[in-house]
Amino acid sequence: MTNTEDLARRFEEHRDHLRAVGFRMLGSTAEADDAVQETWLRLSRSDTDDVANLGGWLTTVLSRVCLDMLRARSARHEVPLDAPALPEPGETSDTGPESEALLADSIGVALLVVLDTLAPAERLAFVLHDLFGMPFDDVARVVDRSPAATRQLASRARRRVQGGSADxxxxxxxxxxxxxxxxxxxxxxxxxxxxxxxxxxxxxxxxxxxxxxxxxxxxxxxxxxxxxxxxxxxxxxxxxxxxxxxxxxxxxxxxxxxxxxxxxxxxxxxxxxxxxxxxxxxxxxxxxxxxxxxxxxxxx
Missing domain, CATH: 3.10.450.50 (Nuclear Transport Factor 2; Chain: A,)
Known part of the structure; x- marks a missing residue:
């Protein structure tokens, strides 16, 4: 097995997780797939021999890709259109209404709508910490803020998700x-x-x-x-x-x-x-x- 084949095999072990993170970041399976593909391209061009935790490295790279995409979307005032109706990342698109119902139940269309109202850095901090358990020290490196400032980003996002925009x-x-x-x-x-x-x-x-x-x-x-x-x-x-x-x-x-x-x-x-x-x-x-x-x- 060549080095490239081995790297591809290891990447595939993390693909479903990366798609799940990307979907919650971007609210769109198509954009999540684009982010995952860009993450693979960056991995294939990088020297990862000294990377002890490949999963963490990939999540960090994917998060930075998503942050760039969210900022570009905000600048163009775009809104993803496919989020409520598409299946969960990692599932095929032909799984039908049952899969879509599971998506709405596990993530919640309302949650996706509120996430779309957050600033890019707030959304990133909330998704990575509250939904995927990444420590604030690690999230801080992604958003280029101090851990204290990152905690405040997540706190503001949490207020919007849990209370500020709720009836x-x-x-x-x-x-x-x-x-x-x-x-x-x-x-x-x-x-x-x-x-x-x-x-x-x-x-x-x-x-x-x-x-x-x-x-x-x-x-x-x-x-x-x-x-x-x-x-x-x-x-x-x-x-x-x-x-x-x-x-x-x-x-x-x-x-x-x-x-x-x-x-x-x-x-x-x-x-x-x-x-x-x-x-x-x-x-x-x-x-x-x-x-x-x-x-x-x-x-x-």
Missing amino acids: TADTRRRDRVVEAFLAASREGRFEDLLDLLDPDVVLRADAVAVTTSGAAAAHGAPPLAPEMHGALAVAATFSGRAKGAQVVVVDGVTGVAYAPGGRPRAVYTFTIVGDRIVAVDAVADPGTIADLDVVLGSGA
């Missing part, structure tokens, strides 16, 4: 999901937590949250990890854990915080699609919390 009914539904999650966590209702979590939910915790969770582990609560995947793992982590926490408003949307004496010490934000939580971010670093707009409830 009153959507806001109330989000509030109910967060409140139900907190109640189920406090009371140790594991099955109820599973019902509220997306099967592929991701929990991300900053370094301070991971460290401080070690003390809680001494009292029987599972310690946090920097990243956890899957409803079973996340439900087990939160079941019986939220005693003392309260519902708050974080950057304009509903979240949860530990705030003894009215001072937030740990903040949990949620990415919610439909009625399911798809991501939870645990923040305990004082500097990061200081950058958040946390409004405590009347019970603080």
Whole structure:
């Protein structure tokens, strides 16, 4: 097997993931395919002998390609036309209405519409971090911003996706999901937590949250990890854990915080699609919390 053939084989192992990322970035399967093809061309022209994580390298290159495409689209005031009706990347176009229904259910036409209202860098930060779990340090290198500025980009996008552009009914539904999650966590209702979590939910915790969770582990609560995947793992982590926490408003949307004496010490934000939580971010670093707009409830 030649080097080119081996490189092509390794690229194909990542194609479905790259198309999925590209679709959420661009909202168009045709443009996602173009971005993937451009990523392959850049790979074929690059020296990747020292690349330890090819998947990460490809995702970064694809993201930069998508960012350029989004900026060019914004300059021309274009809107992708095929997003709501086309199948998920990785599926063929002849899978029919059933596949299209699955696309609408798993991504949501409403989510795609809101994503199209975001600035290119905001969309990139939100998609890479909230939907695909890329650390802010890595996202920052793609958008050429500091990690703190990148976090703010994602935060602004999250407000638009979860609250700022939602109607009153959507806001109330989000509030109910967060409140139900907190109640189920406090009371140790594991099955109820599973019902509220997306099967592929991701929990991300900053370094301070991971460290401080070690003390809680001494009292029987599972310690946090920097990243956890899957409803079973996340439900087990939160079941019986939220005693003392309260519902708050974080950057304009509903979240949860530990705030003894009215001072937030740990903040949990949620990415919610439909009625399911798809991501939870645990923040305990004082500097990061200081950058958040946390409004405590009347019970603080």
